[in-house]
Amino acid sequence: MSSTLNVARYTALLSGVFYGIYHRRSLQKAHDHDKEHHAIHQREQLITKAKDAWRQKQEGAKGDGIITNPEDPRFDLEKLVAKWEKETQ
DSSP states (O other): OOHHHHHHHHHHHHHHHHHHHHHHHHHHHHHHHHHHHHHHHHHHHHHHHHHHHHHHHHHHHHTTTOOOOTTSTTOOHHHHHHHHHHHHO
């Protein structure tokens, strides 16, 4: 074979290898971006669900008139313990 043909073949081979590396990196970058976006969206959904559950829990506690927040100055531990005893019976 002529040297010109060998140069053309190896040039095509190396060009294909470098294109494959470039293409793989671009696909991996897109995949990583999608994965990160999905994780952020999932975290936001979990936070929203937790906030809704907390809000429902607080609304349920308001019906009894018992304050469950120990930081609140109106907090009464005896009333809270009595409520828990009543719920377990």
